[in-house]
Amino acid sequence: MKKVVKLTVNGQPYELYIKPKTLLIEVLRDHLQLTGAKRGCETGSCGACTVILDGMAVKSCSILAIQADGGEVTTVEGLAKGNELHPLQKAFLDHGAVQCGFCTSGMLMSSKALLDENPNLDKQQIKEGIDGHICRCTGYNSIVRALTDVVKGEYKEVK
């Protein structure tokens, strides 16, 4: 039996008519064609599906979309402002923190949630903050360097 679920995704309100078993990742990728968040392990271990829900980083493969009813979701597609990349995205590019790219959207979303919560993270906190993400290119160091530079204020947000 399908139900109506209301979600705001990247500032855009949606009304969806879905089965209760539909996962948040399925709504984003299959219903809204926002394919930034990836389906990776689908057991909540790899972090590739991470999005921000009501200000918190969550794994969209492990949440029923209906449980997010009325919520605000930000995906990697919502990071840039028009043609201007988000400071995190710029830093990732400058540091070569994007290799195959599969983990990137999840890494970016968790990084954003981390920095929104504490803009003055130290290196250890950065490492702990992204430990829910697997990068199979093993590019962790460049990701940590990118985040460190954003914390240092070397990338300013466009207002």
Add this chain to the structure above:
Amino acid sequence: MIRDFEYFAPKTLDEALTLLDKYRDECKVIAGGQSLIILMRQGLVAPKYVIDIKRISELNYISAGKDGVKIGAVTTHRAIEKSPVMKNGLIVLAEMEKRLSYIETRNWGTIGGNLCNANPAGDPAPVLMALNASVKMASVRGERTMAIEDFFVDSHKTALEPGELLIEIQIPPVPPHTGTAYNKFGIIEGHAAIVGVAFSITLQSGDGVCDNVRIALGASATTAIRAKKAEEVLIGKKVTNTLLKKAGETAMAEAKPLSDISASDKYRRELVRVMVARAGNEAFARAKQA
């Protein structure tokens, strides 16, 4: 592929209990679903009805009072980790939460859901046992409370009756001169414990003599367990490193760990021996300062 189910999102505890009473064995309760959804996707659990309690706000709280700390069942791991209540003897709860899975999972997963999943390797269970916690359950027939060590019946099996819901975790006040610690051994940070040891030791004032102690082991049997014989080694004695090592050896004999892909039962036993002594040293050092 998750099988279709009918979904209910009751707004109050009473509504939830009425639904639970109606559907009993045919329903599953979902809170954060961080374990349940994985089991459902793997086809291991396929309920006809799912009752979502995550948004029942009367089950979402951390309250501290004279009779201790009470935590509502749908309180998230992250809320516990960041709560200012988790200090002194209760700091061990925040430290445990910080090592439970990942931030993303802790943001959505709940303490009640974790306990009801009754994974023998779960982190909260041994820590709550060491803290002498109780759990409160409710059904349409009323409420009951039991010690948390009686709540776990077997691997992934709890004392909850059909129609019954875990609603609250109760932690009594931590006595003076008490130190607590949780030691978790894993290969990958955020993964389930290969062995977890929780320790709470209360000293007679200042002299280093153990007045009371609670030692609990995770991933060392089909449920989290108390190492009661190891506790007896310490009670009434002056705590030394040698005595803590002896407690570790005793706990090793009490553990009945399983072998699985992560570790053999023999290896887990060795870990229990070493980690009981380590967690004991850590808790003892804290107790001396408390």
